[in-house]
Amino acid sequence: MALWGYKTAKIISLKDNKSMKNGTLFSLFSFINRGFSFLIILVLASYITPAEYGYLSLFGTVVMVIGYLMAMSIEGYLSVTYFKDGSGGIKKAFSCILFTSLIVASFLLVIISLYGEKIGELLNLNKSILYFAVIICFFTVFTNVNLDLYRIQEKVKIYGVFSCTNAILNFAISILFVKTFLLGWQGRVYAQAICFSLFGIIGILSFASRGYLSLPDKNFWKGMLAWGVPLIPHLATTFIRQGCDRYIINYSYSIEDVGLFSFALNMANIIGMIGVGFNQINSVNIYKTLSNNSLDVELKRQHLKKEKDFIFKIYMVSSIFVAFGICIFTPILLPKYAGSVPYMPLLALSSFLHCLYYLYTNFLFYYNKTKTIMLVTLSCSIIHLILSLLLTRYSLYLTCIVYCVSQLLIFLFIKKKSLEVLDTNLK
Numbered sequence: 507m508a509l510w511g512y513k514t515a516k517i518i519s520l521k522d523n524k525s526m527k528n529g530t531l532f533s534l535f536s537f538i539n540r541g542f543s544f545l546i547i548l549v550l551a552s553y554i555t556p557a558e559y560g561y562l563s564l565f566g567t568v569v570m571v572i573g574y575l576m577a578m579s580i581e582g583y584l585s586v587t588y589f590k591d592g593s594g595g596i597k598k599a600f601s602c603i604l605f606t607s608l609i610v611a612s613f614l615l616v617i618i619s620l621y622g623e624k625i626g627e628l629l630n631l632n633k634s635i636l637y638f639a640v641i642i643c644f645f646t647v648f649t650n651v652n653l654d655l656y657r658i659q660e661k662v663k664i665y666g667v668f669s670c671t672n673a674i675l676n677f678a679i680s681i682l683f684v685k686t687f688l689l690g691w692q693g694r695v696y697a698q699a700i701c702f703s704l705f706g707i708i709g710i711l712s713f714a715s716r717g718y719l720s721l722p723d724k725n726f727w728k729g730m731l732a733w734g735v736p737l738i739p740h741l742a743t744t745f746i747r748q749g750c751d752r753y754i755i756n757y758s759y760s761i762e763d764v765g766l767f768s769f770a771l772n773m774a775n776i777i778g779m780i781g782v783g784f785n786q787i788n789s790v791n792i793y794k795t796l797s798n799n800s801l802d803v804e805l806k807r808q809h810l811k812k813e814k815d816f817i818f819k820i821y822m823v824s825s826i827f828v829a830f831g832i833c834i835f836t837p838i839l840l841p842k843y844a845g846s847v848p849y850m851p852l853l854a855l856s857s858f859l860h861c862l863y864y865l866y867t868n869f870l871f872y873y874n875k876t877k878t879i880m881l882v883t884l885s886c887s888i889i890h891l892i893l894s895l896l897l898t899r900y901s902l903y904l905t906c907i908v909y910c911v912s913q914l915l916i917f918l919f920i921k922k923k924s925l926e927v928l929d930t931n932l933k
Contacts, residue, residue, distance in 0.1 A: 579738050600651070754898045
């Protein structure tokens with residue numbers, strides 16, 4: 507009876523744990539959003555030709571690059587300043603984000619109007635479609651900033667409604683334009699432009715209605731840029747690692763091998779989705795603890811360790827569950843992709859290591875050490891690219907091992923730097 511009572515108490519404690527509850531909900535919303543994006547790709551493939559799909563992929567690359575530059579990566583500072591400066595910090599941060607995005611977007615639109623034909627020829631895209639890339643990236647910033655404010659304020663329900671409505675509407679309009687209106691791959695672009703413009707405008711109006719709009723504070727703006735600009739190379743590492751590998755595999759093997767490897771990588775990224783979801787609430791808890799001046803140093807350390815240990819267990823159990831599930835059910839449900847299963851365990855391990863990276867990188871974000879993050883991720887990504895160029899030709903298993911090695915290096919360096927920064931600031 508005593509053992510039963512202990513287990514029951516543990517279950518009740520787990521159910522009542524706010525981190526568990528909110529982390530699960532954020533992971534669910536993240537999974538739904540990314541799931542619809544993945545589903546769009548599968549459905550659109552039924553209605554557009556491979557050549558059109560190629561154009562859409564090229565457009566996606568352009569959006570990725572412009573997205574890195576649009577707000578100069580300062581939008582992430584919103585969550586940091588919220589816990590340091592409260593509403594005043596939100597007001598300053600949002601104004602800087604808005605004006606930075608307006609300046610960058612205006613510059614890009616002028617460049618396209620002057621040199622759009624030449625750029626279009628180089629990218630194998632129409633000049634007019636480049637304007638949509640700028641529009642999508644501009645309003646995506648404010649869609650995400652609005653979601654980020656809901657996240658740090660722990661308004662889980664409205665976060666879920668806002669994010670999932672955007673994903674579902676994006677899916678529905680994309681299918682309508684491509685299947686019914688026969689707009690081809692460009693229908694997907696128009697759908698993105700409509701949805702992100704709608705939710706981006708809602709985000710801007712939401713901030714303005716709460717009095718968060720003003721002229722930027724120059725010193726604060728400089729600080730935000732110093733925080734955000736180093737993250738641009740850091741964000742570009744995703745393209746260096748996952749984007750370049752596809753070209754290397756295509757050169758060394760076949761397009762079918764590219765498909766199988768990409769499928770395995772996308773399935774392993776499910777673990778990453780769970781990591782992102784729980785890190786959204788974990789980062790809030792960390793920032794709350796670090797900004798709470800009423801706690802002494804030892805109590806802060808205890809809170810941080812308790813949170814880290816809890817999230818670590820969630821990551822481990824989720825990774826094992828997802829990896830086994832994918833390996834078992836892929837040959838049954840998707841026999842054409844059974845060839846991707848051998849790559850799953852190693853890529854799942856890489857995704858688990860990426861989740862562990864989340865456990866420590868929040869400290870560097872909080873203490874404005876984004877240059878450290880950039881140096882670590884960029885240098886390790888370059889190592890990844892060199893190893894991939896040397897080893898992929900021999901075996902795709904070696905490519906999978908390269909993912910594990912580079913992610914392990916990132917995790918170990920980030921952990922070391924984070925603990926050093928934490929110890930220095932807590933002292």
